[in-house]
Amino acid sequence: MLNNNSTIPRLVIGAPRGRSGKTTVTIGLLTALVHHRQLTVQPFKKGPDFIDPSWLTLVTGRPCRNLDGFLMSRETIRASFIHHSMDAHMAVVEGAMGLFDGVDIEGSGSTAEIARTLKAPVILVVDTTRMTRSVAPLVKGFMEFDPDVTIAGVILNKVARARHERMLRQALERYCGIPVLGVIPKDRNMTIPDRHLGLIPAGERDDLQHALRELARAAVECLDLDGILAVARNVPPLEERHERGRMPANGRDSGPLIGVFRDRAFSFYYPENLEALQEAGARLIYIDALSDNSLPPVDALYIGGGFPEVFAPRLEANAGLRESVRLAIEKGLPVYAECGGLMYLGRRITWQERSYEMCGALPFDVLMEERPRGHGYEVVQVVEENPFFPCGMIIRGHEFHHSRLTNVDGGLGYAFRVMRGNGIDGQSDGLVYKNVLAAYNHIHALSCPDWARSVVARAEKYRHGTPG
Template sequence: MFNPDPRILLAGLSGGTGKTIVSLACARAFSRAGRVVAPFKKGPDYIDAQWLSLAASRPCSNLDPYFHSRDVIRSVFHHKSIGADLSLIEGNRGLFDGMDEHGSCSSAELARMLDAPVILAIDCTKMTRTVAAVVQGCAGFEPGLNLAGVILNRTAGERHRSVLRRSMETHTDIPVLGMLPKMVSNPIPERHMGLMSDQEYDGSGHLDALADLASEWLDLEGIERAALAAPDFGPTPPPIFPGEPAARKARIGYVHDAALWFYYPENLEALEHAGAELVRLSLLDPEPWPEVDGLYLGGGFPEVFAERIAANRPVLDHLRALAESGLPIYAECGGFMVLCERLEIDNASHAMAGVFPLTTSFCPRPQGLGYTEAEVVADTVFFPAGTRVLGHEFHYSMCVSERAGELEHGLRMVRGQGSALGRDGFLHRNTWAGYNHIHALAVPGWAERFVAAAAARATGARP
């Protein structure tokens, strides 16, 4: 029996403290040193998770107490850690920041669920002794937290680092596991949704530079000791997907290119477990698509590639024809934008597939951000009416069409913005499209129903 004992959770005091850079640096440094690293990202995130996958050379899974019970989280963690020398979990926001004043769904709560030692990355800009007070407060703030060390980030020089270290040693018993200097610029470029996508340029050199930084400034041996000191994980959790995988019964295409690539690994795995053969497609490649029985359009950056997508008219026309034919199509966020009539950005309007008579317009600020909760209000091939759907949204575009209120929809938003007028999940034949993202493990039955609809299409039956 394998127990994924060596594990750490890297957290920060807030967003922007540098924990992502520290996590990437550690993952790459350990991987480069011959360790097999299993990477995880806390919370709903595609971009950081993809960079962690690249840094560790191993797929990254998301762990989220909002979506998943403790048992599901431990199952995902265990089974995705098999074969690893250590597991590295990147937290999100501040260590204790959750959905309410009790810190529900926080990184600290996730650490307790996994009995994971915590290493805290702290932005030390214009601070010295106060850092020790902050660390002392964090160490005793909540019972059950194992604060195994701190990494002091954005230090100004040797004198600054000396005072920081002496303050920590004098006033706390928490070890300093590294002190990073201020960097002139972020080694990985950023834009509106966070780090720039690796789909658009080769980031290997940047990750190796971060590993060099970690090797010079971090106590990698101490960090590994903290991971190895994690308590025994306990009994082996059940499999992520119960039962034997179903026999292949349908081909489901999913667009995965530089424009659309936001997919949780477990969503694709759930479809395969339910009997789907997955076929990777592109909106940017002019090559005709092979025949498929269903289609999954994830999120991404269609606004960045709007001109190229609009120029690929044969693929967009084919996409519209598939929707009109009744093919089961599930689209999230960026995929929804592609299915609309037009996409507006930088005072230009680009023609999209036109499945829905809607326009989405890119805005300078987020138009939807955070966890969602919704009720399914119409029976579809994906959900029965009455289903409670937990999800999340993060989009800078908004639906600006006056006709939005006239269209049939599948979701009534209880929490979150949705697409328009408290609604989401626009419906057309067997197409479902909206801003809401889901995680398959939080919406039981989605994958099975999707595959069943695609299988019905394959056999000529009516889904």
């Protein structure tokens, strides 16, 4: 154990707005700290996200954890942070959007709220494109906007030339008195390709090591690592209150066996969700939907999100697994599917004017569109009987999808009434068929602790032949 509650060095990487370079700066910083300073760094990501965390996990060798003020209580955030940082030299939280951007005018769920909850200093990444002296009032405003949020340093991104840098530094020194902890030239290659939901997941890149070496080299040359470490270490005590973070468990040797689709097509899983299933007594077996040609003898199936449309030709080609899943569902196999998993269970996916056959277990088609159909937090109320949630329950989650369902069989039931977000049709989400619940809504186990116990209980019933 490297830390106690009061000595966890920590910082938050924030920005005045999205697309300022937070993710590339964070990845470069973490790579430099891990590989050049030989530090153990625990990464965190503010908000619901799967893609950025895949990169932060890759570069640190430690599962990135999400912290979200809309989905989680402050006590849960603090407990998770402490629990997962105790054996690290320091912790870094990558923010989202602008520092003070939240779900309402009070900034609820913002990166700033996470910084306040963790008593963590913020390093502000500023895109300085077409900006000189104006950097001072911009940064000054962020410094003074919330007295409980400490802006401890600035990283200047996309700096044009030496004269540009000199003017930026002079303005910040004269008017703000804040240290510049990095200067990234405009022509420096610190970028990662995008896809329609954000960065390409780390697991899909075959040239990762070269890209990460370049990011690390840029970080070492452009960032003041000593200054950044000094900021992270100059933090007040952080006390844990009420509840502890979930302790990972391995499940009972004799517990029900839950299959999890985990491959390049289905990679969107919070580590807490998988740990929660194990803690509830399940054994997990991972299934590659691209290459495993049949379903193993599992007691339940969990299919998370991802990019099934990108890998649709390979999913279609694996007809053995698709048919195996369809037959198992007909026999009553409990299945919990989120977003990409929902899409896989339908008849076909149409993307870029081509259609690909999917599982066919549920009677609907999926159409991919260029514009997002659902993007942000989703709140639903359970209104119909289903395998996993009691009626009346309110579930907070999130959705990220460019797809919509078409040709939906009118006989299917919907478990959820959408209170916030889009879901399947703006009003409903959570298709129910036999022991299947398939929704666009992604949940996080720390905000929905009964979910894992319900899935494992349903798997146990199926295992022993008890009717659903």
